[in-house]
Amino acid sequence: MKKKYLSLTLALVIALAMALTGCGNSSSSKSDDSSKTLVFGRGADTTSLDPAVVTDGESFRVTQNIFDTLVAYDYKNQTTEVKPSLATSWKISSDGKTYTFNLRKGVKFSDGTAFNADAVVYNFERWMNGKKSGKFAYFPSMFGGYKGDASLVIKSVTAPNANTVVFTLKRSSAPFLKNLAMSPFAISSPTAIKKYGDKYGANSGVGTGPFVFKNWKKNNTITLVKNKHYWKKGLPKLDSIVFKVIPDNSSRLNALKNGEIDIMDGLNPSDINGLKSDKDLHVYYRPPMNVAYLGFNVTMKPFDNKKVRQALNMAVDKEAINKAFYNGQAQPATNPMPPVLLGFDKSIKDYPFDLKAAKKLLAEAGYPHGFTTTLYTMSNPRDYMPQPAKTAEALQANFAKIGVKVKIENVEWSSYITKLQKGGAPMYLMGWIGDNGDPDNFLYTLLDKDSAGSNNLSFYKSEPLHKVLIAAQTETNDAKRVALYEKAQKIIHEDAPWVPLEYAKAALVGKSTISGFAPSPTGSEPLEDVTIK
Incomplete structure (x- = not known):
């Protein structure tokens, strides 16, 4: 009995010590020893989780981490040079009017449905036929119009087989590849779009990206969790991301210093010099664009x-x-x-x-x-x-x-x-x-x-x-x-x-324990390579 009593007492003491340790840790980056969460402080909320219907950076900051595009920018080197993503390779015809993409095999959307050429065609047909709704603002801005408009640069998007997509253009387009890498042209799950209809994006977004949408508390937080079936092996390194809205720049900086968030944008230019000597923080600069x-x-x-x-x-x-x-x-x-x-x-x-x-x-x-x-x-x-x-x-x-x-x-x-x-x-x-x-x-x-x-x-x-x-x-x-x-x-x-x-020379600041973060010139960066100690 005495041995059992002592064991029970020791267990209670250890449990209490662990609880007190947890209470004393003001850092938001870890919920326990095995889970890594990054809290990103920002000035405004997202407007939709459907990247095709938004034009604002706060929405793209989130969707960038849920979805993938056919081709992507070289984010690691902070440039807009194009590299493979959902498409592994492509060929351009000599007249610049035909683009043939070979798609990555074995990729699935986070709802379990298959990513394939038909999914790509479905997304582009959705956007091209969006004139009546007028909600796909970026599409006409980058491709000249909607289906039926003489100005639309895309003539057709076809799927010869499950792993090949062919874009036929009415005329050559110098920025066409770079346009395809843009956040609004990320590929959504056709099944999810059909399921949610007009409400797709209001409280869900289903892509093939490194993270999966969990919940959204309007004007407060959006939480994403790790996509355990992400096609890039070993990524993402974080278990979750919380995008937290703190409208005032100074209040957001105080939240960072107090350990409520791990990284923030919208740093007041007047605050930069005072942070450079702080060994616990690191100032990042976004390439000017x-x-x-x-x-x-x-x-x-x-x-x-x-x-x-x-x-x-x-x-x-x-x-x-x-x-x-x-x-x-x-x-x-x-x-x-x-x-x-x-x-x-x-x-x-x-x-x-x-x-x-x-x-x-x-x-x-x-x-x-x-x-x-x-x-x-x-x-x-x-x-x-x-x-x-x-x-x-x-x-x-x-x-x-x-x-x-x-x-x-x-x-x-x-x-x-x-x-x-x-x-x-x-x-x-x-x-x-x-x-x-x-x-x-x-x-x-x-x-x-x-x-x-x-x-x-x-x-x-x-x-x-x-x-x-x-x-x-x-x-x-x-x-x-x-x-x-x-x-x-x-x-x-x-x-x-x-x-x-x-x-502007835009600055961000984060904890010095963050690694793998590289601000993108486009204003929204994938966080798949980021980790925090």
């Missing part, structure tokens, strides 16, 4: 007048915005695409910051006493714009000096995108993180007439620009493409549908 901008809805008065748009360009002090809200670490923008991309036109001189000239131009446009309007901005910080509300206030103050009275409307992120796509904002703050490293993804996607109402939130339509951008898409010679993109940027600069604001 972004632009922040002030957009005008050119279908609304007075923004249908080019002189008004040019005048407002002259009333923006980009250097002051850089110093105040980017800690001087951004680069004032001149063009609607960043300098790292092919064809960036260095010869274009920015509109000068000149309030007197701006006021004169407004008078020439018929507004000698200015006008009253509304500026919409997102309530959540973005990599390209760490302090959108304060940026809006700075613009408001400058515009007031030329007689333009601005009311500011702050809108929550998921509602903000919808508001802009419906054309409800006369002026708006926005930005873009490149999806594929090609200039087409900025100029055509954001400013071509084919993209109006999807990613072209200014509803700007220029026939001369359209002709140049289609020619640039079709051309495969880089030198000739450069000349075309330089011409396109000159047209855009003159028409001024935007005020390009800044090219």
Whole structure:
């Protein structure tokens, strides 16, 4: 009896000690010795788990880890060079109009159904036939339109056998391969899409990726768990990921320091220097491929007048915005695409910051006493714009000096995108993180007439620009493409549908115990290689 009593007492003491140890561990990265969980702090929630219907980075951050695309970017080396993924190899015809992909065998979706050529065809047919619903915003932005539109670059997608898919194009398309690697063109389970119908993406997403969706607490957390049947052997290294919403940048940093999260984006530029000496934290920089901008809805008065748009360009002090809200670490923008991309036109001189000239131009446009309007901005910080509300206030103050009275409307992120796509904002703050490293993804996607109402939130339509951008898409010679993109940027600069604001140097910070994390230039990275001690 005594031996049994002592054994029981010892067991209770050990159990109590273990419990106390657990309570004293503030780190969120481990639920027990064998389970590894990464908590990723971010500024806004996902809008959908269906990558085909979203346009925002917060959604792609999650879907990137649930789904795979036919081809993928070289994420380990932080480039947008294309490499095999669900397709192991491909051949391109001599005229550039036929792409034949050999698919990876033995891959299954997380619902247990087979990935094959028919699944690929099903997904593309779904997107190509989406004109009536209009919900696949990225598809027309990258491929020219929907089925029935003369502008659609894809003629057909066919499956000669279970392991082969053939894309036949109406014309050659220089960015076609890079487009296929983009997050919105990840392959979903046809069975899951049919099962959930219009609700697919609202509370589920079924792909072939390294992680599987577990649960979603709106405006709080999304939890993914390890896909034990992932086709890449030995991956993922984490058991689960929790994406946690903390809207304020400073609060998110405090959560990291307190051990509530393991890594975060949206680091205030002013906080960076103070973290570099902290041995427990590591600062990462995302390869620069972004632009922040002030957009005008050119279908609304007075923004249908080019002189008004040019005048407002002259009333923006980009250097002051850089110093105040980017800690001087951004680069004032001149063009609607960043300098790292092919064809960036260095010869274009920015509109000068000149309030007197701006006021004169407004008078020439018929507004000698200015006008009253509304500026919409997102309530959540973005990599390209760490302090959108304060940026809006700075613009408001400058515009007031030329007689333009601005009311500011702050809108929550998921509602903000919808508001802009419906054309409800006369002026708006926005930005873009490149999806594929090609200039087409900025100029055509954001400013071509084919993209109006999807990613072209200014509803700007220029026939001369359209002709140049289609020619640039079709051309495969880089030198000739450069000349075309330089011409396109000159047209855009003159028409001024935007005020390009800044090219941001986005920073993230995480615990020094994290390994395998490499920020992607596209703004969303697979976390399959990441682990945490």
